[in-house]
Amino acid sequence: xQKATIQPLKDLEMFLAADETVDVDQLIPLPxxxxxxxxxxxxxxxxxxxxxxESGPDGVCAAQIPVPPSDxxxxxxxxxxxxxxxxxxxxxxxxxxxxPLLLSMDxxxxxxxxxxxxxxxTGSGRMEIYRPTFRAEMLRKIxxxxxxxxxxxxxxxxxxDIELSWDTLxxxxxxxYRCTLCRRCAQACPVGIDNGLITREIRKLFSxxxxxxxxxxxxxxxxxxxxxxxxxxxxxxxxxxxxEFAEEDIxxxxxxxxxxxxxxxxxxYLVMHNAGEFxxxxxxxxxxxxxxxxxxxxxxLSSELVGYxxxxxxxxxxxxxxxxxxxxxxxxxxxLGVKKIMVGECGHAHKAIMPVADRLIPDxxxxxxxxCLVVLExxxxxxxxxxxxxxxxxxxxxxxxxNITRSMGIIQPQRNILRKIAPRFRxxxxxxxxxxxxxxxxxxxxxxxxxxxxxxxxxxxxxxxxQLLEAFSDSIEPETKKYxxxxxxxxxxxxxxxxxxxxxxxxxxxxxxxxxxxxxNAMVDVREGFIDWDFH
Amino acid sequence: xxETVLMTWVGCSLGIFIVGCTWRILRYALTPVHLRWDLxxxxxxxxxxxxxxxxxxxxxxxxxxPQRRSLAGEVLAMAEEIIFLKAxxxxxxxxxxxxxxxxWGLYLLAVTTLVMIPLSAGLAWxxxxxxxxxxxxxxxxxxxxxxxxxxxxxxxxxxxxxxxxPLDRVNLGLLAIFGALSTAxxxxxxxxxxxASLLASLATGRHAAVTxxxxxxxxxxxxxxxxxxxxxxxxxxAKYFTYHKVRWDDAPRTEDTRMARRLQSALDYRVxxxxxxxxxxxxxxxxxxxxxxxxxxxxx
Ligand code: SF4
Ligand code: SF4
Numbered sequence: 001x002q003k004a005t006i007q008p009l010k011d012l013e014m015f016l017a018a019d020e021t022v023d024v025d026q027l028i029p030l031p032x033x034x035x036x037x038x039x040x041x042x043x044x045x046x047x048x049x050x051x052x053x054e055s056g057p058d059g060v061c062a063a064q065i066p067v068p069p070s071d072x073x074x075x076x077x078x079x080x081x082x083x084x085x086x087x088x089x090x091x092x093x094x095x096x097x098x099x100p101l102l103l104s105m106d107x108x109x110x111x112x113x114x115x116x117x118x119x120x121x122t123g124s125g126r127m128e129i130y131r132p133t134f135r136a137e138m139l140r141k142i143x144x145x146x147x148x149x150x151x152x153x154x155x156x157x158x159x160x161d162i163e164l165s166w167d168t169l170x171x172x173x174x175x176x177y178r179c180t181l182c183r184r185c186a187q188a189c190p191v192g193i194d195n196g197l198i199t200r201e202i203r204k205l206f207s208x209x210x211x212x213x214x215x216x217x218x219x220x221x222x223x224x225x226x227x228x229x230x231x232x233x234x235x236x237x238x239x240x241x242x243x244e245f246a247e248e249d250i251x252x253x254x255x256x257x258x259x260x261x262x263x264x265x266x267x268x269y270l271v272m273h274n275a276g277e278f279x280x281x282x283x284x285x286x287x288x289x290x291x292x293x294x295x296x297x298x299x300x301l302s303s304e305l306v307g308y309x310x311x312x313x314x315x316x317x318x319x320x321x322x323x324x325x326x327x328x329x330x331x332x333x334x335x336l337g338v339k340k341i342m343v344g345e346c347g348h349a350h351k352a353i354m355p356v357a358d359r360l361i362p363d364x365x366x367x368x369x370x371x372c373l374v375v376l377e378x379x380x381x382x383x384x385x386x387x388x389x390x391x392x393x394x395x396x397x398x399x400x401x402x403n404i405t406r407s408m409g410i411i412q413p414q415r416n417i418l419r420k421i422a423p424r425f426r427x428x429x430x431x432x433x434x435x436x437x438x439x440x441x442x443x444x445x446x447x448x449x450x451x452x453x454x455x456x457x458x459x460x461x462x463x464x465x466x467q468l469l470e471a472f473s474d475s476i477e478p479e480t481k482k483y484x485x486x487x488x489x490x491x492x493x494x495x496x497x498x499x500x501x502x503x504x505x506x507x508x509x510x511x512x513x514x515x516x517x518x519x520x521n522a523m524v525d526v527r528e529g530f531i532d533w534d535f536h
Numbered sequence: 537x538x539e540t541v542l543m544t545w546v547g548c549s550l551g552i553f554i555v556g557c558t559w560r561i562l563r564y565a566l567t568p569v570h571l572r573w574d575l576x577x578x579x580x581x582x583x584x585x586x587x588x589x590x591x592x593x594x595x596x597x598x599x600x601x602p603q604r605r606s607l608a609g610e611v612l613a614m615a616e617e618i619i620f621l622k623a624x625x626x627x628x629x630x631x632x633x634x635x636x637x638x639x640w641g642l643y644l645l646a647v648t649t650l651v652m653i654p655l656s657a658g659l660a661w662x663x664x665x666x667x668x669x670x671x672x673x674x675x676x677x678x679x680x681x682x683x684x685x686x687x688x689x690x691x692x693x694x695x696x697x698x699x700x701x702p703l704d705r706v707n708l709g710l711l712a713i714f715g716a717l718s719t720a721x722x723x724x725x726x727x728x729x730x731x732a733s734l735l736a737s738l739a740t741g742r743h744a745a746v747t748x749x750x751x752x753x754x755x756x757x758x759x760x761x762x763x764x765x766x767x768x769x770x771x772x773x774a775k776y777f778t779y780h781k782v783r784w785d786d787a788p789r790t791e792d793t794r795m796a797r798r799l800q801s802a803l804d805y806r807v808x809x810x811x812x813x814x815x816x817x818x819x820x821x822x823x824x825x826x827x828x829x830x831x832x833x834x835x836x
Contacts, residue, residue, distance in 0.1 A: 084809070092805040095568035095820070100782045103564060107774040110699035111635075113628040133699060159701025186575055190623035191771045192778025197573065208809035223813065223828050320807070320814050323824035354593065355572040358789050359799060360824075366789075368599055378596050409576035409591025409786075433576050433589025 015128040016138075016171055021059045022455070026125025028462055031469050033476060033507055042454045049450065056174030057129050060455045062447055063173050063206075063214050074166035077210060081169055082146055084209025088201060089147065096319045101201050104193045105140055108133065114185035114195060119436045120178060123462035130459075132185040132195040135175045138162070139202055176202040177214055180441030180460060181316065182402040187434070200442075203317040213317050217443045221313040222321035226328070230275040230309035231446075239308055242278045243301075250286045254526045258293050263336060264300035270338040271299050271372070272310035272329065272353065274346035274489035276446075281492060284345060287516035287530070291376070294525055295384050300338065307332030310349035311489075315356065316442045326357040333367040341369035345514045347401030347488035348441075350408060371404070373487065376519065377413035380420050386524040389421050394481050396422040396518065397471040399464070399495070400435035401488035409433070414487055414515060421522045422485075428471035438464050438486070440494025456494065457501035465498050468510065478509040481533050487515040539746050542754055543738060549758035556765025557773060564777045568805075569798040575783040579613035580605040591786060599788065610784070617775070634689060638682025638711075644675030645718055649735065656736035665725055668732070672722025679715030683708050707767065714760055717753035 024039040044050075044059045055061040068074045087093040094101065114132045115121055121130045128134060144160040145151040155161035162168070179199040186194035207213040215221075225231045234242065243260045250258050261267070271292070277284045292299045302308050306328040314322025333341050343350045354369050379385050398418055404410045411432045418425040430436065438445075439461030447453070472482050484499075486492050495512035504510040511533060521530040577589035582604050585591065592598045616622040621639060624632040648671040655664060687708040690700040721727040730750050737744040746754075764770060789795060803821035810816050813828035 080810075087808055090808075091568050093808050095802040095805055096571045097573070099564060099567035099570045099777065100573055102567065103774050103778050103782065107768050107771040107778070109768055109771060110696070110704070111624065111628065111631055112695055112699065113624055113631065115695070116627060128698070137699060157702050157706075159703065183575060186783075188623065188627045190617065190621060190627075191775055192783055194573070194575070194778075194782070208811050208814055211811040211813070218813075226827055320809065320823055321828065323820070324826070324828070327824050355574055355786070359569060359571050359795075362803075363796060368597075370596070370598065371593060374594060374596050374598075405589070406576055407574060408593055409574070409578060409581070409585070409589055410594050411576075411588045411590045412594055 015134075016057050016168070019057055019059065020127075020129075022124060022127065022459055024458060026127075027458060028123050028125060028466060030462075030466055030502075031473065034469065034502070037502070039458050042458060043451050045450060053450070054170040054174070056178065057171045058127070058178070058455075060178070060452060061174070061450045062177035062444075062452045063212060064449060065170060065173060065212055068166065078164055078166055078169060080210055081205070082164070084205045085143065085147055087209065088205050089143070094201075094319075097197065097201060100194060100197055104136070104195070104198050105143060107191050108136065108140070108193045109191060110137075111190070114189050114193070117184045117188035118179075119182070119184065119439065119463040120180070120460050123439075124459050129175060130178055132179070135172065135179070135202060136193075136195045136198040138168075138172050138175075139198060172202060173206050173212055176200075176206070177442075177444075178460075180402070180437045180439065180444060182437035182441050183406055184402070184434075184437065187406060200316065204319060207318040208320060214443055214447055216447045216449070217313040217317050218321070221311075221443070221446070222318070222325055225306055225309055225311065225313075226321075226324055229305035231311055231313065232275045232279055232309070234275050234278060234309070236303050236305070236308075239275075239278070239303060242282070246278075246282050246286050246289065249282065250290060253286075253530060254290065254520075256290060256294075256526065258289050260289050261300045262303050264298075266337045266339075267300040268298035268339050269300070269342040269375075270307075270333045270336055270340070270367075271301055271342045271344060272349065273301070273308070273344040274311050274349055275309035276311070276489045276493065277344070277346075280496075281489070281514065283517055283530070283532070284489075284514045287514070287520040288344060288372070290520050290523070290526060291379065291385060291516060294523070295379050297375075299342070300336065302332050302336060304332045304335075310343060310346050310353065312349060312352035313443055313446075315348050315352045322352065322356075323360055326352060326360055327365070329353055330357065330361045330365040330367060334365050338367065341367055342372050342375055343369060344372050345487040345489065345516065347403035348490060350401075350410070351403040355408060371408075371410050371413070373404070373410055373413040373417070373515070376515065377416050380417045380519065385519075387421055387519070387522045388524050389423050389522055391522045391528060392422045392424075392518055394424060394483060395472055395475050396425045396483045396485055397428050397468065398425070398431065399428070399438060399468075399484055399486040399488075399491055400431055400433075401486070401491050402435065402437050402441055404488065405433050405435055414485075417515065417519065418485065421519060422483075426471055428467045436463050436467060438491040438494040439498070440490055443490075445490040445493035445497075453497060457497055461494055461498045464494075465502055465504075468504075469508070472508065472510065476508050478505075478507060481509045481511065483518065483531070484510060484512040485515055485518060486512055538751060539734070539737075539744060542746060542751055543734070545758045546738060546754060549762040552762040553765060556762075557770070560765050560770055561773055564774065564781075568802045569795065570782075572785065573782055574786045578784045578786055579609045579779075580607065580784060581609065582606050583609065592788075603787075610780075614779070618772075631686075631689070634682050634685035636682070637678040638686055641675050641677070641679025641682055641715060644671055645679060648672050648675055652732040653735050653739055656732040665728055669722050669725060669728045672728060672731075673719055676715045676718030676720075676722055680712055680719060681715075683712035683715055687712060707769065710756065710760060714753070714756045717749065717756060721750055721753050 022042050024041055030037055054065040118132045124130050141160050141162040145162050176199050181196040181200055183196040221231045229235050312325040314325050343353050439456055444456050486495050520526055586609055595601055624635055690696045733744040804819050807823050815823050815826055
């Protein structure tokens with residue numbers, strides 16, 4: 001099969017073709033008590049898997065692209081990719097992001113200022129294929145060579161001499177799933193280039209033209225959500241069972257009898273949770289129910305398809321699917337006649353429902369939306385719920401979800417709450433708008449297939465785990481129980497996997513959870529001990 | 537004859553520059569409205585929020601509060617970027633040490649060139665000539681140091697070299713040469729007065745004498761100006777859009793009918809994407825309101 005040749009940046013071609021796996025000895029080192037920590041290499045695909053599924057230049061597999069059956073099929077896919085690339089650059093097919101894409105494609109000065117900002121590049125020990133500009137540069141070369149007029153003129157001089165093949169494309173597709181779209185690189189870029197956006201556009205082109213996307217995002221994500229009701233597979237009947245169980249659990253744990261409201265027309269708030277909470281972290285849903293009910297807020301959940309699951313994985317890979325889910329969210333809210341949407345503890349749902357949907361939802365469906373963090377801040381700071389912070393007398397640090405902070409500028413409310421309810425709250429560095437991604441962003445948290453979980457624990461989450469250890473360095477011993485507050489479902493999914501991989505409970509006594517759990521844990525009207533330290 | 541050729545070259549370069557810049561700016565300005573893609577900190581937030589990178593979405597019922605936008609914040613942020621290259625300073629000091637003289641050199645030379653035309657009549661006044669000479673020397677010198685430093689770094693530093701094409705090196709080399717030539721021209725008073733009268737002749741059409749050195753400098757400068765809009769060196773214009781129209785474009789939708797019209801025309805575009813789940817041929821509005829067809833990978 002023909003290999004890609006990237007001239008004159010010869011070495012880039014080398015990196016792409018090298019099929020070099022992650023060298024675990026080069027991963028960024030961890031502090032005490034992990035000096036002796038040893039990572040096993042990321043396992044390769046089995047022979048059987050490799051015969052059926054393509055993998056990336058690092059041997060890792062996220063997109064799970066089937067191996068094409070013939071050379072003709074490969075050629076057809078390459079041609080189709082080029083068709084898609086043309087569409088990506090047209091207003092009709094890409095009005096949604098054409099301006100930012102053109103700006104980012106045309107104006108990168110290759111200064112590499114962004115590289116240091118990327119947690120995956122630095123966390124991996126500076127693997128070239130993970131550099132923020134690497135994928136962008138590949139796409140740029142393909143555009144310059146195959147799409148722009150005169151692309152074949154002096155390609156070597158202009159750095160455009162890439163020969164396109166299926167092999168190159170597979171690697172590009174896979175590499176688009178080695179970036180969490182955290183946009184930390186964009187924040188550092190002096191020109192304002194957004195390599196995260198370019199990565200998303202690459203994913204989008206593969207999805208919208210070739211039907212290639214990480215299955216957890218597409219088939220098991222947006223498609224399932226739009227047809228079954230939730231990407232978790234939870235249908236409305238199952239939802240009712242979950243709620244019944246949640247009510248019983250609340251009563252047992254807190255002694256409070258709460259009826260979780262559904263489909264209340266005209267309520268003040270339609271609360272939209274990531275349905276992953278219902279199954280994996282029901283205490284989060286319960287804590288919301290306790291707080292909102294005891295604070296006397298008029299609220300409701302929806303039992304309509306899609307309405308009970310705030311996720312919108314389209315945000316990570318596909319504009320068509322994004323638009324469908326976003327529209328459905330607003331249709332549900334409008335039909336119920338609620339005054340506002342309150343987005344629960346889910347970072348990407350915040351961004352999908354609030355700023356990004358702002359220019360998509362037609363006037364007749366518009367409903368105001370706001371963050372649960374802002375509502376909670378009002379309740380806590382204005383003492384609309386009674387709190388005893390001494391109940392939270394253990395070290396707490398805050399993980400900032402990128403979509404809530406860097407992409408939306410909601411920074412202080414969650415801190416103001418923690419300062420009020422957690423006397424031993426400390427920041428990790430860097431934090432707030434400059435935070436590091438947990439390593440599970442852009443859908444990685446829900447991908448549990450093949451060797452990808454090993455990669456995200458060792459590589460994309462490495463820097464975050466180091467931050468956690470540093471934040472708790474004054475009390476790292478396992479006897480001191482400590483809490484990582486991560487007000488986002490996907491971040492919690494990644495925290496679960498990270499803490500489990502690094503045996504953090506055994507070695508450091510570190511537990512993770514949401515923000516509302518901490519609030520309820522401090523509520524005077526609730527029986528003590530809402531946070532269950534034995535469940536880790 | 538040589539002067540005429542030179543002046544024609546300069547005139548053409550300027551023409552190409554203006555057309556090229558206009559084309560480039562229109563390429564971005566005429567794109568349809570895009571979905572919001574804010575990136576914080578946003579410079580026009582009031583100072584108290586700007587400091588921590590906050591937004592109006594930190595407020596309860598954010599839509600009920602008047603939008604406070606600090607123009608001073610934007611101006612300050614842009615000035616820091618343009619004058620001090622703050623993002624590079626913060627994140628890449630090694631590059632900044634070369635990039636700053638490079639940019640300052642270009643700014644100084646551009647300003648000197650522009651003021652030369654109206655001031656050419658007063659060049660008999662020694663202090664003015666001296667000032668222009670100092671600016672030319674400083675600008676040329678800084679450009680030479682910056683461009684040579686950047687070129688050296690882009691050749692010797694592996695991480696930069698990987699992403700530097702031969703053409704990028706040629707561009708930097710050319711700019712270093714232009715810096716050296718500008719320094720040489722500005723090193724004598726006659727060089728400065730010669731350059732000023734040549735530039736003034738562009739406006740007046742009067743004949744001006746040209747030395748060989750000045751001729752080469754103007755020829756190289758013209759070449760640079762002419763191809764600038766077709767390279768990524770035009771990022772100074774793009775930066776307006778990346779900051780103001782993408783990162784800081786956080787304005788929530790209001791009853792703005794113009795925005796509604798722009799959105800409607802975007803939703804009326806026909807979708808040509810051909811994956812199975814897209815309803816190819818329908819408008820964006822129709823596709824968004826539809827359900828996906830059965831999933832399937834198009835790789836067999
Ligand atoms: S994306 Fe920005 S920071 Fe990174 S190399 Fe390009 S211009 Fe420099
Ligand atoms: S978006 Fe985040 S993960 Fe992706 S390249 Fe930029 S910094 Fe790295």
